[in-house]
């Protein structure tokens with residue numbers, strides 16, 4: 001491995017990570033273990049969940065394919081991981097006194113990734129996790145004797161009510177402390193009623209509370225060296241630990257899968273708007289580099305890094321649609337509902353028309369078929385959920401934003417040639433068609449756990465669906481002919497007129513092509 005200032009910096013350090021069981025947290029843990037092998041220990045704040053203890057959860061996480069490369073390099077990598085029981089919504093983050101003592105004595109760097117990223121989260125809960133937990137973590141950080149840097153993961157859409165977003169912390173929509181105090185005594189139904197007024201021109205409680213969290217970081221940092229990372233729409237990995245790693249349905253991934261399965265046929269999005277996807281490994285490389293820079297250079301103010309692609313290497317939703325469809329036609333998903341054929345449109349009425357014709361009508365027919373064959377209808381329910389999800393995402397796929405990336409460029413210029421390779425966050429080199437292809441294949445392999453060797457069978461299934469469609473269209477045509485054409489003289493005349501016109505055109509083209517030979 002080329003010499004790395006970043007890896008050298010992390011050597012012997014104790015690192016605290018929140019949200020380590022999440023999508024980005026896992027990639028952060030993996031990258032630290034692989035590229036900073038001399039790190040002393042990774043303390044992961046984890047809660048028990050779904051009947052699993054925190055130890056079981058961490059053990060299961062490290063079994064995941066994502067860790068294959070680390071496992072190869074160092075089979076004993078588990079020894080660096082220290083799970084710490086924590087429920088971030090509890091007072092004191094639910095960390096026991098002995099653990100608090102241990103953490104305050106040894107932690108050198110904090111990476112705060114945990115958050116609720118749901119767009120429909122009730123405001124009280126989003127505030128509790130995204131804002132109050134951040135406040136409490138900072139207060140814990142204040143007690144750490146050897147803390148060198150605190151890195152907070154925000155989102156590029158925290159200020160999505162603005163068109164142009166600089167790398168600064170904007171004034172909050174409301175003073176966070178005032179909101180926390182007010183919501184404390186309100187019951188849930190009142191909070192639900194006033195939420196739209198509070199979030200104002202932001203689309204959801206997620207972006208609203210992430211904006212407040214940035215402000216809390218600014219207000220409560222005291223003397224801590226702080227940096228804020230603002231990724232845009234985080235997608236599958238580009239290069240590391242291998243291309244296409246993804247493990248969830250969030251953001252575009254669920255949309256790609258629904259389109260690949262032939263369920264999603266239409267969605268409102270602007271073909272020409274920039275699709276600001278950012279690969280997860282890029283975000284993590286930048287995060288680690290920012291941790292190093294913040295600890296070593298100790299910038300006076302909290303530096304914000306917009307981690308986006310649109311201003312550097314733009315790609316558009318229309319292009320994404322094309323490459324997603326092309327990939328899934330060549331590498332079909334198993335048991336597709338219909339052949340993949342999705343289109344995006346910015347026109348509300350056209351979208352509604354296609355929802356009716358291509359979503360609701362086939363769902364009704366299929367549910368009818370399920371009922372008649374004694375099974376439980378399910379397609380309409382799936383479409384209702386899909387419509388809810390795309391309704392929440394459309395805000396982001398229908399507009400453009402412009403992010404400044406001066407701090408990101410500055411940081412890149414500070415890296416040694418070795419670090420620029422090992423912790424690469426230069427998205428100018430990103431080849432979008434190749435990335436989208438790997439992303440789609442990643443959803444197939446790692447989200448849906450489908451085997452690539454089953455692709456011939458999946459293709460065969462698509463051919464079967466095509467034949468069903470041809471048969472269905474033919475039957476429909478004959479039916480229409482029988483019902484309407486055969487019963488009305490005028491319809492028959494129109495029909496014969498159209499057919500004879502077609503014949504005339506055909507004979508004209510045949511004659512002109514014979515003459516030209």
Ligand SMILES: CCCCCCCCCCCCCCCCCCCC(=O)SCCNC(=O)CCNC(=O)[C@H](O)C(C)(C)COP(=O)(O)OP(=O)(O)OC[C@H]1O[C@@H](n2cnc3c(N)ncnc32)[C@H](O)[C@@H]1OP(=O)(O)O
Nearest residue numbers: 117118119120155249250251252254259321342389396397
């Ligand atoms: C036309 C084809 C070509 C495509 C081109 C155009 C594509 C346009 C895509 C536009 C995407 C824009 C994305 C913008 C996002 C930017 C926002 C800023 C980025 C961030 O900072 S945070 C990350 C973004 N956060 C999210 O994406 C979370 C959004 N999700 C939610 O809020 C909730 O999941 C949702 C959608 C309200 C659904 O809630 P609910 O009904 O309660 O379902 P669950 O979450 O409990 O999930 C149940 C079950 O379903 C799976 N699931 C979740 N989402 C989807 C989905 N979209 N499609 C399919 N399946 C989905 C989930 O994993 C659960 O499965 P289980 O097996 O665990 O039960």
Ligand SMILES: NC(=O)C1=CN([C@@H]2O[C@H](COP(=O)(O)OP(=O)(O)OC[C@H]3O[C@@H](n4cnc5c(N)ncnc54)[C@H](OP(=O)(O)O)[C@@H]3O)[C@@H](O)[C@H]2O)C=CC1
Nearest residue numbers: 019020021022023024087088089113114115154155231234
């Ligand atoms: N994904 C994206 O597109 C983007 C994400 N971001 C930001 O990146 C960060 C990570 O996002 P991502 O990895 O995608 O999110 P995930 O939803 O995958 O992970 C969230 C993490 O937070 C943890 N967490 C949630 N609630 C609690 C709780 N009450 N107590 C303890 N831990 C909790 C989860 O733990 P558990 O496993 O126990 O639920 C999980 O580890 C977030 O701050 C998000 O705002 C920013 C831009 C885009």
